[in-house]
Amino acid sequence: xxxxxxxxxxxxxxxxxxxxxxxxxxxxxxxxxxxxxxxxxxxxxxxxxxxxxxxxxxxxxxxxxxxxxxxxxxxxxxxxxxxxxxxxxxxxxxxxxxxxxxxxxxxxxxxxxxxxxxxxxxxxxxxxxxxxxxxxxxxxxxxxxxxxxxxxxxxxxxxxxxxxxxxxxxxxxxxxxxxxxxxxxxxxxxxxxxxxxxxxxxxxxxxxxxxxxxxxxxxxxxxxxxxxxxxxxxxxxxxxxxxxxxxxxxxxxxxxxxxxxxxxxxxxxxxxxxxxxxxxxxxxxxxxxxxxxxxxxxxxxxxxxxxxxxxxx
Amino acid sequence: xxxxxxxxxxxxxxxxxxxxxxxxxxxxxxxxxxxxxxxxxxxxxxxxxxxxxxxxxxxxxxxxxxxxxxxxxxxxxxxxxxxxxxxxxxxxxxxxxxxxxxxxxxxxxxxxxxxxxxxxxxxxxxxxxxxxxxxxxxxxxxxxxxxxxxxxxxxxxxxxxxxxxxxxxxxxxxxxxxxxxxxxxxxxxxxxxxxxxxxxxxxxxxxxxxxxxxxxxxxxxxxxxxxxxxxxxxxxxxxxxxxxxxxxxxxxxxxxxxxxxxxxxxxxxxxxxxxxxxxxxxxxxxxxxxxxxxxxxxxxxxxxxxxxxxxxxxxxxxxxxxxxxxxxxxxxxxxxxxxxxxxxxxxxxxxxxxxxxxxxxxxxxxxxxxxxxxxxxxxxxxxxxxxxxxxxxxxxxxxxxxxxxxxxxxxxxxxxxxxxxxxxxxxxxxxxxxxxxxxxxxxxxxxxxxxxxxxxxxxxxxxxxxxxxxxxxxxxxxxxxxxxxxxxxxxxxxxxxxxxxxxxxxx
Numbered sequence: 001x002x003x004x005x006x007x008x009x010x011x012x013x014x015x016x017x018x019x020x021x022x023x024x025x026x027x028x029x030x031x032x033x034x035x036x037x038x039x040x041x042x043x044x045x046x047x048x049x050x051x052x053x054x055x056x057x058x059x060x061x062x063x064x065x066x067x068x069x070x071x072x073x074x075x076x077x078x079x080x081x082x083x084x085x086x087x088x089x090x091x092x093x094x095x096x097x098x099x100x101x102x103x104x105x106x107x108x109x110x111x112x113x114x115x116x117x118x119x120x121x122x123x124x125x126x127x128x129x130x131x132x133x134x135x136x137x138x139x140x141x142x143x144x145x146x147x148x149x150x151x152x153x154x155x156x157x158x159x160x161x162x163x164x165x166x167x168x169x170x171x172x173x174x175x176x177x178x179x180x181x182x183x184x185x186x187x188x189x190x191x192x193x194x195x196x197x198x199x200x201x202x203x204x205x206x207x208x209x210x211x212x213x214x215x216x217x218x219x220x221x222x223x224x225x226x227x228x229x230x231x232x233x234x235x236x237x238x239x240x241x242x243x244x245x246x247x248x249x250x251x252x253x254x255x256x257x258x259x260x261x262x263x264x265x266x267x268x269x270x271x272x273x274x275x276x277x278x279x280x281x282x283x284x285x286x287x288x289x290x291x292x293x294x295x296x297x298x299x300x301x302x303x304x305x306x307x308x309x310x311x312x313x
Numbered sequence: 314x315x316x317x318x319x320x321x322x323x324x325x326x327x328x329x330x331x332x333x334x335x336x337x338x339x340x341x342x343x344x345x346x347x348x349x350x351x352x353x354x355x356x357x358x359x360x361x362x363x364x365x366x367x368x369x370x371x372x373x374x375x376x377x378x379x380x381x382x383x384x385x386x387x388x389x390x391x392x393x394x395x396x397x398x399x400x401x402x403x404x405x406x407x408x409x410x411x412x413x414x415x416x417x418x419x420x421x422x423x424x425x426x427x428x429x430x431x432x433x434x435x436x437x438x439x440x441x442x443x444x445x446x447x448x449x450x451x452x453x454x455x456x457x458x459x460x461x462x463x464x465x466x467x468x469x470x471x472x473x474x475x476x477x478x479x480x481x482x483x484x485x486x487x488x489x490x491x492x493x494x495x496x497x498x499x500x501x502x503x504x505x506x507x508x509x510x511x512x513x514x515x516x517x518x519x520x521x522x523x524x525x526x527x528x529x530x531x532x533x534x535x536x537x538x539x540x541x542x543x544x545x546x547x548x549x550x551x552x553x554x555x556x557x558x559x560x561x562x563x564x565x566x567x568x569x570x571x572x573x574x575x576x577x578x579x580x581x582x583x584x585x586x587x588x589x590x591x592x593x594x595x596x597x598x599x600x601x602x603x604x605x606x607x608x609x610x611x612x613x614x615x616x617x618x619x620x621x622x623x624x625x626x627x628x629x630x631x632x633x634x635x636x637x638x639x640x641x642x643x644x645x646x647x648x649x650x651x652x653x654x655x656x657x658x659x660x661x662x663x664x665x666x667x668x669x670x671x672x673x674x675x676x677x678x679x680x681x682x683x684x685x686x687x688x689x690x691x692x693x694x695x696x697x698x699x700x701x702x703x704x705x706x707x708x709x710x711x712x713x714x715x716x717x718x719x720x721x722x723x724x725x726x727x728x729x730x731x732x733x734x735x736x737x738x739x740x741x742x743x744x745x746x747x748x749x750x751x752x753x754x755x756x757x758x759x760x761x762x763x764x765x766x767x768x769x770x771x772x773x774x775x776x777x778x779x780x781x782x783x784x785x786x787x788x789x790x791x792x793x794x795x796x797x798x799x800x801x802x803x804x805x806x807x808x809x810x811x812x813x814x815x816x817x818x819x820x
Contacts, residue, residue: 033709040365040440041708041724042734042741051438084358084493085511093510148543156550156571163547165537166513261351261537261544263513271355274705 008300012293016286020072021065023285026280033277034276038081055081068282077286078279082271087283090268095287097166097264100176102249103257105182109191110242114151116192117199117238118226121207131196138193143252147186147259154182164261183260188251191245199239202234209233235306247292346532348800348816351539351548351557355512359496360487361430362437364477366444367724367809368558374813375517375534377480377498378406380427385815387636387727387806389471392483392525393499394459397618403466403763408474410457416483417520418498424453429484431461432568444478444730466760468729468767472807501529501813502702530817549573549795556796558810562623568795576811577625578804580792582722583632584621586612586785587688589744590717596670600718601648603662605782608718609648610655611693612686613788623679626788630779632725632735635789636806639728639771644779655693667694673707673716674699686720714744722790726807728771732756736778751777 035051036043037148043051052058071078077087082154120131161182167175206212207230215225254266265284272280314324354368364373382392394408414422435445447467452460463470471573473479486497495504502517511513515536519526537554539545542561548554550571559565559575568575586608593600614628620796630647633639646709676683676699687697702710723742734740737756738748755777759770778784792809796802803815 030705031703031709032705035438036708036712038445038609039438042440043438043443044446044739044741047443083356083512084360084363086494090511091326093512097513151543151547156547160553162553163551164544164553165548168510181397209460258541259544261539261541261548263510263538268512274707 005297005300008297012083012290012297016289019289020282020286022068023282024065024068024278025061027276027281028064030276032276034081034278037275042280064278068279072282072286077283080272080280081277082275082280087279089285090280091265091287094263094265094268096168097262098250098253098257098266100166100169100180101187101262101264102246102253104180105185105191105249106242106246108184108188109195109245112188113192113195113199114231116196116236118203118231120196120200120256121203122226128200131137131200135197137194138189141189143186143190144259146189147183147256150182150186151259156256166260166262166264183253183256183262186256186259187249190252191242191249195238195241195245199234199238202237203230206230206234232306237305239299239302239306243295246295250288327595329583330544346530346818347535348531348533349535349537349554350816351537351545351554352810353538353540353545353558353560355538355540356536357439358493359482360437360492361434361480361482362442363439364434364437364441364480366440366477367655369807370477371536371810371813372515373477373480373496374500375502375536376496376500376504377477377482378414378422378500378523379475379477379481380479380614381475383472383805383812385803385805387472387808389475392475394474394752395747397471399763403761404463406461406463408459408472409462410459411524412457414499415522416481416485416497416525417503417522418483418485418497420483420485421456422481422499423456424459425456427451427459427481428453430481431459431489433484434478434480441477441480444473444476462540463484468760469727469733476808487723500725501526502534505598508787528814534813545766546571546795547799552797554797555800556794556802556816559793559795562625562793564795565623565625568793573795573797574674574801576794576796576802576804577791578794579627579635579806580790580809581634581724581726581807582790582792582809583629583634583725583786583788584626584682584722584772584790585632585720585787586690587721587742588718589711589714589724590783591744592747594745595714596668596717598662598664598668599670601662602781603658604664604668605785606648607655607658607662607693608690608695609782610651610658611689611695612648612785612787613650613689615650617685617689617787618774621685622788622790625791625793627791629786629789631775632723632778632786633728633731633771633775634725634807637725637728637731637771638768639731639775641772641775644776647779648782648785652693659694664694667696669696669698670717671700672697673710673719674701675707675720677704678707679720679722683720691809712744724809728775729759732759732774736783738773749781761776 035048035055035057039047039051056064058243079086080090116131120128161178166179169176212230214299215229254270255265257264257266269284272284352368352371356372357363357365357369378393380392380394381389393411393414395411396409398407410424410427416422426466430657431445431448431451435442435448447463447465447470448461449464450462481499482492483497486492495506501520501523503520505516505518507612516622517534519532539548542564545557548562549557559568565575588599588600588605590596598604609630618624618626618628629645631640631644691699724736735742736752737743738746755770755774759767759774762770794802794811799819801817801819802811804811805815
């Protein structure tokens with residue numbers, strides 16, 4: 001298992017390196033006039049040229065990349081060209097915002113999709129049809145629409161929860177919870193739909209297996225049968241779906257953060273890309289790729305824990 | 314029973330969390346003397362040499378005091394500089410500096426500090442630096458007198474010293490590079506780093522040593538950048554912020570209906586058909602005055618204001634700001650909507666069948682405006698061929714001189730600034746570097762004159778530019794600033810958002 005994880009970790013490092021190089025090259029090919037964007041629409045040609053020199057944009061792309069890489073390897077991700085803030089500090093400010101709403105959404109979808117999926121598989125009938133209908137609706141409603149509706153009604157009309165903004169956990173746990181509920185719910189709806197369907201079919205398959213019938217005939221209680229045996233065997237496919245959902249939710253967070261006025265990684269990436277702010281965008285890319293690698297690694301560990309055959313493989 | 318208990322617990326949890334929010338999750342009422350605003354742009358570096366203007370100024374105003382202050386008519390009044398005097402044909406400006414002022418790091422704000430700031434800011438590349446480009450040298454005499462030597466008279470210099478270009482940071486912080494992480498100024502507030510999260514919340518608390526605290530009635534100022542129009546509206550309606558610019562005209566009635574006050578004023582943006590190639594280098598037809606006038610007659614400005622800006626604008630034929638001396642209300646009647654006259658002018662100019670012009674496709678950011686332009690020009694025979702480029706390259710492509718004209722909104726500031734941005738031969742937005750000797754002469758007269766003579770020169774220049782149809786503007790776009798009932802605000806000409814000192818608690 002350790003050598004397997006080491007191999008996965010090393011391939012993750014290679015992935016980060018390749019994607020960072022690709023991003024840097026793509027940024028240099030977009031044609032965005034970063035110096036003009038930063039100097040402002042009224043800046044003279046001389047000021048724009050001065051800005052270009054200041055940022056090192058008049059140097060070859062390879063030289064710019066090796067400089068960035070050298071600094072990054074020393075732990076220095078540089079400063080944002082637009083805002084002047086340290087990239088590392090910006091990421092550490094914004095990552096908790098995105099992770100809070102994404103993990104919140106993921107937990108919500110994990111809990112609800114297990115309840116709905118298992119319920120539909122076990123009970124069948126009306127509940128099953130209702131879950132399938134809800135899943136279709138959940139797929140059809142985009143997260144931004146859900147975000148708009150929740151912000152307008154729950155945030156503005158009923159004033160039950162904040163319509164915009166984020167409070168750090170360290171500042172106030174209760175305000176933190178309030179600030180992430182609506183964005184998390186907006187993100188979770190689609191994920192619940194997908195995961196509940198997956199769990200429903202996995203559970204239905206497991207419940208049809210011989211060993212379940214044997215266990216039932218030996219008088220095992222329904223709860224024990226479901227939780228200790230059937231769900232454990234149905235869990236790997238659900239975990240895989242949830243992992244994919246996590247990556248999808250990080251992408252969906254870009255829009256949800258915008259609607260709720262949250263300064264997270266999504267809005268940071270958006271701003272950095274439109275400004276041509278290379279150091280900031282590179283920081284975002286490296287962190288996001290590293291995050292995906294870590295999540296996949298955790299999935300492997302969890303799969304191994306749930307299914308010993310994986311550990312042997 | 315167990316299920317009932319679980320359900321009851323869940324309901325109680327949601328109710329409890331909601332109850333904690335109290336309906337208004339953040340501060341922001343005048344009663345608590347906290348003013349919470351939402352700038353629509355993210356902050357720029359604290360170092361003033363990298364500072365922009367307009368919306369960006371909101372971040373600098375709490376912490377940096379400026380040499381002069383602008384009153385509600387945007388006229389310069391005393392501030393850090395108590396008096397000023399021009400000499401040597403308006404090429405030497407001497408400012409008297411208020412004594413006894415200090416930056417929040419304890420260093421003195423004296424003539425030497427002013428000199429250090431002006432010399433530092435003008436080395437930058439952003440808009441504030443651009444406003445100091447006429448300054449050749451700065452000399453400090455004693456502790457309270459500073460003289461600026463200019464390469465040529467700059468009619469906008471005094472008001473610019475009341476804006477970001479005239480703001481002052483601690484020279485010690487400039488030298489040490491401390492401004493990379495936080496501002497160190499002498500303004501009415503200082504940044505509370507503990508209550509600040511870069512990019513999302515900036516909290517400013519009173520600078521107890523500030524000399525003019527009465528001008529700033531709020532104990533605390535909080536800035537929360539928000540760029541999504543829906544998020545801005547929701548934050549205002551739920552009481553999370555006290556004020557923000559509404560960037561979408563359709564949100565104005567929604568805001569008013571939601572119990573907010575909305576103040577409208579000229580934003581300074583002049584929108585319409587900008588004719589970049591007025592020398593006819595790329596499109597020879599545009600080199601003819603009659604063709605450019607025909608474009609002006611082809612536009613139905615009143616209907617454009619209604620359809621494109623939902624009425625949040627004023628029809629105009631001028632690209633000078635209506636608050637400035639160059640503006641002449643009578644010129645707005647110069648080109649009434651008259652397609653027949655437009656066609657006749659095209660015929661006289663040798664284009665009886667009209668002509669085709671390549672235009673940069675800006676339907677992404679300005680769908681209604683561009684569609685209206687294409688339609689109204691087509692009615693008189695001018696066929697627009699749209700060319701699409703990636704959205705992040707539009708400015709670059711326009712400034713590269715690849716397109717003869719386009720729909721565009723350009724900010725118009727004071728008359729002199731507008732000439733330096735759009736009219737002068739080397740102006741950034743005189744893209745094809747077109748020069749007309751009469752325009753150059755009128756600009757020269759305005760530059761070297763003062764008072765009424767200068768105002769006359771600007772008016773004459775504007776009249777000539779409208780007559781020559783340099784552009785075909787159609788609307789002076791209105792800005793709309795929404796505030797909660799707890800706050801009052803007074804707009805100020807030449808700036809898209811009111812300055813901090815124009816906010817006060819509601820009576």
